[in-house]
Amino acid sequence: MLFNYFLIAFRNLTRQKAFSLINIFGLSVSMSVGLLIITMISDTFSLDDFHQKxxxxxxxxxxxxxxxxxxxxxxxxxxxxxxxxxxxxxxxxxxxxxxxxxxxxxxxxxxxxxxxxxxxxxxxxxxxxxxxxxxxxxxxxxxxxxxxxxxxxxxxxxxxxxxxxxxxxxxxxxxxxxxxxxxxxxxxxxxxxxxxxxxxxxxxxxxxxxxxxxxxxxxxxxxxxxxxxxxxxxxxxxxxxxxxxxxxxxxxxxxxxxxxxxxxxxISTGERLVNPIGPTFFNNAARWVLAGLAFIVILSACFNYTNLSIARAFRRSKEVGIRKMIGAVKSQVLFQFITEAIVISLLALVFSFLLFLLLRTQFLSLTTQAADLFKLELSAMLIGCFAGMAILVGIIAGILPALFFSRINAIQVLKNTCLKLFYHVAMRKVLIVVQYTFSLIFITTTIIGYNQYRSFLAYDLGFSTENILNIRLQGNSSELLKNELAQLPVVQDVSTSLIISSLGNLYGGSIKYKDPADSANAWMNYVDEHYLPLHQHTFLAGRNFNTKANALTESEVIVNGQVLNRFDVGKRDPGKALGEVLNVEGKKLTIVGVVKDFHYGTLEKNIEPTILRYSSEPGGYLNVKINSTDLPAAMASIQAAWGNIDRIHPLEATFYDEQIEQAYKQFSVMIKIIGFLAFLAISIASVGLFGMVVYSTETRLKEMGIRKVLGASESTLIYLLSKGFLVLLLVAALIALPVTYLFFNFVVLREFVYHQPIGIGELLSGVGVVMLLAIIMIGSQTLKAARNNPVNVLRNE
Incomplete structure (x- = not known):
C-alpha cells in the first residue's frame, strides 16, 4: 500500500510539472536556509562540548x-x-x-x-x-x-x-x-x-x-x-x-x-558580557530571531504548496470522487495527498543540500568573525535532523489540502455539483496575506536596518576621522616611526594614542573629586600633545597639554563635560572647572581643558565620563593624518617607511573610517542575512503568487470570454482579474508596516542610544518594491488571459 502511495505521487508530480517545479523550488530554497540556521545553532550549542568535566x-x-x-x-x-x-x-x-x-x-x-x-x-x-x-x-x-x-x-x-x-x-x-x-x-x-x-x-x-x-x-x-x-x-x-x-x-x-x-x-547562550576572553557567538535573542526567520521562510514555502493545491481542487476533485466510488476511504485519500507533499519535500531536500553548500561558503566569507566562530560541518545527527525536517515540512504543507480532498463528496463531484469552496477560498486569501506580510516585514526591516547602519557610519562622533590612518606600533618606538613619516610629503600630522576611540575598545579606572568616598568609573585614553588638534576635538574651555609640565611626571588631565556633570565640578561650568584637581587612580591631576562630549565607545551606549591623560609614548597606535587623495600611493610610501624600522612585523594600518565600519560589522552582517532572507521570502511568495494567478485565470477563462463578447475591454478584464490580489497585498502592507515600525522602535533600536528616527519613505519603499513585483506577476498573466479570443474559449459550450 505504501509503495502505491509513492507511485501515484510520482505520477501526479510528472503530470503536473509546473506545479511540481514551483513547489520544489520554493521548498528547496527555504529548506537550504533552514539547514544553514540549524548548523549555526548546532555550533553554538556545541561550544566547549569537548571538555570531559x-x-x-x-x-x-x-x-x-x-x-x-x-x-x-x-x-x-x-x-x-x-x-x-x-x-x-x-x-x-x-x-x-x-x-x-x-x-x-x-x-x-x-x-x-x-x-x-x-x-x-x-x-x-x-x-x-x-x-x-x-x-x-x-x-x-x-x-x-x-x-x-x-x-x-x-x-x-x-x-x-x-x-x-x-x-x-x-x-x-x-x-x-x-x-x-x-x-x-x-x-x-x-x-x-x-x-x-x-x-x-x-x-x-x-x-x-x-x-x-x-x-x-x-x-x-x-x-x-x-x-x-x-x-x-x-x-x-x-x-x-x-x-x-x-x-x-x-x-x-x-x-x-x-x-x-x-x-x-x-557561556554561548547566556547574556552578552563585557570583556570576554575570546570571540562570542550571537546571543540567545539573536539565535531565536534567526531561527524564527528561517521558520517563516519555510512556512512561506508551505503556504505556497497549500494555496496551489487547493487552487487545483477543481482539477483533482473528480479524481478523488472516482477513487471514493471504487472504495477509497477518507484515510487513504488523506495519506495519498500527504505522501505527495512529503515526496515533493524530500526532492526539495536534495536540491537544498546543494544550495546549502553554496550558502555556507558565502556565509563564512561575510566576515572573518563568522569563519572564526562557525564550522557549519555536517554530521550524521544533523543529516538525520534535516531528513526529519523535510518530512515535517511535507506534512505541514500537505495537511490542509489532504483534509480538504478527503472530505469531498463523490456523488456531488461526479454530478458536476458545485463544491462549497467559499471557506477554502477565504483560507487561501488569509495565507496569501500572511505570506506577503512576512515578505514585507523582511524587506522593510532590511531597508530600515541598512539606513540605520549608514547613519551610524556617518554619525557625528564629536571629532574628525577623515583621512586618518591608525598604525599599530607592535612594540616599536613611536618616535622612530614619526621621524620616518615626517619625511613623507603625504603625511600632514602625526599623533599617538593608547587606544582608538569609538570602536568599542574600553580602558578605564576610578576617579574622585573632593569627596574621597565618592568615586566613579571613567573611560580613559593616553595621548600626546598632537592628538586633540589632529582629531579636531572642540575645546569648551582651557588648553591642550603642556609637554614641559608633564615632562617629569604626569600632572594634567583633559576631561569631557560628563565628568563635570558627574561630580558637579565648577558648578558644571567648563571655565570654572579649570584648575580643579581630580584624583585619578591615586594621582593628583589638574584639569587644564574641557572638551566637547565625544563618543569614546560605540553608539549603543550613552556618552559617559571620559578623561584624556598625557603620555609621550602611549605605546598603542600612531594616528597619521594623510593630505593626499591618492591613498594607494600614500599607503605604499608609509609601507616603505615602516619597513625601515621593522622588517619582521607586517604593517597593521587601517583608515579610521574603515575601522568604524568594522565596529558595526556584526550589525551589517545581520542586515545582509535578513536581506538575503527577504529576497528568498519575496521570491518564494512571488513564485507562489504567479502559480495562484495562473490557476485563477485558468478557472475564469470562460467568464472572461463571456464578458469580452458582451463588450468588456482588456483594461476592465485586467482590473477584474487583478484587483482581488492587489487588495490582499494592501491588507498585508497595513499589517506589516506597523509591526515593523514597532519592532524597530521598541526592540532593535532601543539598544542604540544614538539612532535616526524611522522615516515614512523607508516604510513605503518596501511596499513599493513588493507591489511592483506583484503587479508584474499578476499583469503578465491577466493580460494574457484578457487577450484570449473568446471564440476559442466558448466554442465548446
Missing part, C-alpha cells in the same frame, strides 16, 4: 557598580578573587586562573615570530580537557617561565612538534617549553597559541592600569574557572561567593564588586 566547570563572572551608576557585567574577575576562592570556598575541587595579554616577538636564534597567548595557572589542564602530546599536564605550568605550545605553534617555531626543553625568548626573558598540546578546537571560547605559567605573571606583576596586580578591583584582565566536586550544589558555592564579596566590599566606599557562577554550557 564540562558539567562541573563554571566561570566566575563579576558585577561592578560605582555608586548609582548602572551595573557592569564582566566575564573577567580579579586574581585576588581567584586566590580567595581557592583558599576559602568549600566545594571547589580545582580552579584555573587565566590572564590576557601575554605575547610579542618570540626570539629563536636570529628569528622573530609574533605570537599571542595567555597566562594560565598550573591546574589549567586539570579543569579543562586540552590533551597534551608531550609533557606532564600536572606540572607543565607549575614553574615560572614555563611555556606550553599548541602543535601548530610548535611547528611554526621549530618546524617540528618534538620541542620539550627548548628555549624561547620574549623581550629579555627566557622561557622553557614544558609541553606541547593538541591545537585548540575551533568551537572553544578560549583561543590561544601558547600558555605561560601564571607564576610568571605573579613574579612580573605586569602593569594593569587598574590598580595593584593582586587588588580586588583589578577585574579587567583576569579570568577564573572553577571545577566543582561531583554532586556539589552550585547554589551552596554561590552563597560562599556572596559572603566573600561582602567581606571584600566592606573596605570600599561607593563601589560594589560581586561574584557569581556561570555554567560553562551557558
Amino acid at each position: 564540562k558539567d562541573r566547570i563554571y566561570r566566575v563572572i563579576t558585577t561592578d557598580q560605582f555608586g548609582g551608576q548602572p551595573e557592569m557585567h564582566l566575564a573577567s574577575s580579579s586574581v585576588k578573587a581567584g586566590k580567595q576562592i581557592e583558599e576559602t570556598v568549600a566545594g571547589v575541587e580545582s580552579i584555573a586562573l587565566l590572564r590576557r595579554g601575554f605575547g610579542g616577538d618570540a626570539l629563536i636564534k636570529d628569528t622573530r615570530i609574533p605570537l599571542s597567548g595567555l597566562w594560565a595557572s598550573e591546574s589549567f589542564f586539570q579543569v579543562f580537557t586540552f590533551p597534551l602530546l608531550q609533557g606532564d599536564s600536572a606540572t607543565a605550568l607549575k614553574e615560572p617561565y614555563s611555556l606550553v605550545l599548541t602543535e601548530k605553534t610548535a611547528k611554526k617555531l621549530f618546524g617540528q612538534a618534538d620541542v620539550l626543553g627548548k628555549q624561547i625568548q620574549f623581550d629579555t626573558l627566557t622561557y622553557v617549553v614544558t609541553g606541547v598540546m593538541k591545537d585548540v578546537p575551533k568551537l572553544s571560547h578560549i583561543q590561544f597559541e601558547m600558555l605561560v605559567s601564571f607564576a610568571s605573571a605573579e613574579l612580573q606583576k605586569p602593569d594593569t592600569g587598574d590598580g595593584d596586580f593582586f587588588a580586588w578591583e583589578n577585574i579587567f584582565m583576569n579570568y577564573a574557572y572553577v571545577l566543582l566536586y561531583q554532586n556539589r550544589n552550585p547554589e551552596a558555592v554561590q552563597s560562599n561567593l556572596d559572603q566573600l564579596s561582602a567581606t571584600q566590599n566592606a573596605s570600599y566606599i561607593n563601589r560594589k564588586i560581586t561574584l557569581s557562577l556561570q555554567p560553562l554550557e551557558k
Whole structure:
C-alpha cells in the first residue's frame, strides 16, 4: 500500500510539472536556509562540548557598580578573587586562573615570530580537557617561565612538534617549553597559541592600569574557572561567593564588586558580557530571531504548496470522487495527498543540500568573525535532523489540502455539483496575506536596518576621522616611526594614542573629586600633545597639554563635560572647572581643558565620563593624518617607511573610517542575512503568487470570454482579474508596516542610544518594491488571459 502511495505521487508530480517545479523550488530554497540556521545553532550549542568535566566547570563572572551608576557585567574577575576562592570556598575541587595579554616577538636564534597567548595557572589542564602530546599536564605550568605550545605553534617555531626543553625568548626573558598540546578546537571560547605559567605573571606583576596586580578591583584582565566536586550544589558555592564579596566590599566606599557562577554550557547562550576572553557567538535573542526567520521562510514555502493545491481542487476533485466510488476511504485519500507533499519535500531536500553548500561558503566569507566562530560541518545527527525536517515540512504543507480532498463528496463531484469552496477560498486569501506580510516585514526591516547602519557610519562622533590612518606600533618606538613619516610629503600630522576611540575598545579606572568616598568609573585614553588638534576635538574651555609640565611626571588631565556633570565640578561650568584637581587612580591631576562630549565607545551606549591623560609614548597606535587623495600611493610610501624600522612585523594600518565600519560589522552582517532572507521570502511568495494567478485565470477563462463578447475591454478584464490580489497585498502592507515600525522602535533600536528616527519613505519603499513585483506577476498573466479570443474559449459550450 505504501509503495502505491509513492507511485501515484510520482505520477501526479510528472503530470503536473509546473506545479511540481514551483513547489520544489520554493521548498528547496527555504529548506537550504533552514539547514544553514540549524548548523549555526548546532555550533553554538556545541561550544566547549569537548571538555570531559564540562558539567562541573563554571566561570566566575563579576558585577561592578560605582555608586548609582548602572551595573557592569564582566566575564573577567580579579586574581585576588581567584586566590580567595581557592583558599576559602568549600566545594571547589580545582580552579584555573587565566590572564590576557601575554605575547610579542618570540626570539629563536636570529628569528622573530609574533605570537599571542595567555597566562594560565598550573591546574589549567586539570579543569579543562586540552590533551597534551608531550609533557606532564600536572606540572607543565607549575614553574615560572614555563611555556606550553599548541602543535601548530610548535611547528611554526621549530618546524617540528618534538620541542620539550627548548628555549624561547620574549623581550629579555627566557622561557622553557614544558609541553606541547593538541591545537585548540575551533568551537572553544578560549583561543590561544601558547600558555605561560601564571607564576610568571605573579613574579612580573605586569602593569594593569587598574590598580595593584593582586587588588580586588583589578577585574579587567583576569579570568577564573572553577571545577566543582561531583554532586556539589552550585547554589551552596554561590552563597560562599556572596559572603566573600561582602567581606571584600566592606573596605570600599561607593563601589560594589560581586561574584557569581556561570555554567560553562551557558557561556554561548547566556547574556552578552563585557570583556570576554575570546570571540562570542550571537546571543540567545539573536539565535531565536534567526531561527524564527528561517521558520517563516519555510512556512512561506508551505503556504505556497497549500494555496496551489487547493487552487487545483477543481482539477483533482473528480479524481478523488472516482477513487471514493471504487472504495477509497477518507484515510487513504488523506495519506495519498500527504505522501505527495512529503515526496515533493524530500526532492526539495536534495536540491537544498546543494544550495546549502553554496550558502555556507558565502556565509563564512561575510566576515572573518563568522569563519572564526562557525564550522557549519555536517554530521550524521544533523543529516538525520534535516531528513526529519523535510518530512515535517511535507506534512505541514500537505495537511490542509489532504483534509480538504478527503472530505469531498463523490456523488456531488461526479454530478458536476458545485463544491462549497467559499471557506477554502477565504483560507487561501488569509495565507496569501500572511505570506506577503512576512515578505514585507523582511524587506522593510532590511531597508530600515541598512539606513540605520549608514547613519551610524556617518554619525557625528564629536571629532574628525577623515583621512586618518591608525598604525599599530607592535612594540616599536613611536618616535622612530614619526621621524620616518615626517619625511613623507603625504603625511600632514602625526599623533599617538593608547587606544582608538569609538570602536568599542574600553580602558578605564576610578576617579574622585573632593569627596574621597565618592568615586566613579571613567573611560580613559593616553595621548600626546598632537592628538586633540589632529582629531579636531572642540575645546569648551582651557588648553591642550603642556609637554614641559608633564615632562617629569604626569600632572594634567583633559576631561569631557560628563565628568563635570558627574561630580558637579565648577558648578558644571567648563571655565570654572579649570584648575580643579581630580584624583585619578591615586594621582593628583589638574584639569587644564574641557572638551566637547565625544563618543569614546560605540553608539549603543550613552556618552559617559571620559578623561584624556598625557603620555609621550602611549605605546598603542600612531594616528597619521594623510593630505593626499591618492591613498594607494600614500599607503605604499608609509609601507616603505615602516619597513625601515621593522622588517619582521607586517604593517597593521587601517583608515579610521574603515575601522568604524568594522565596529558595526556584526550589525551589517545581520542586515545582509535578513536581506538575503527577504529576497528568498519575496521570491518564494512571488513564485507562489504567479502559480495562484495562473490557476485563477485558468478557472475564469470562460467568464472572461463571456464578458469580452458582451463588450468588456482588456483594461476592465485586467482590473477584474487583478484587483482581488492587489487588495490582499494592501491588507498585508497595513499589517506589516506597523509591526515593523514597532519592532524597530521598541526592540532593535532601543539598544542604540544614538539612532535616526524611522522615516515614512523607508516604510513605503518596501511596499513599493513588493507591489511592483506583484503587479508584474499578476499583469503578465491577466493580460494574457484578457487577450484570449473568446471564440476559442466558448466554442465548446
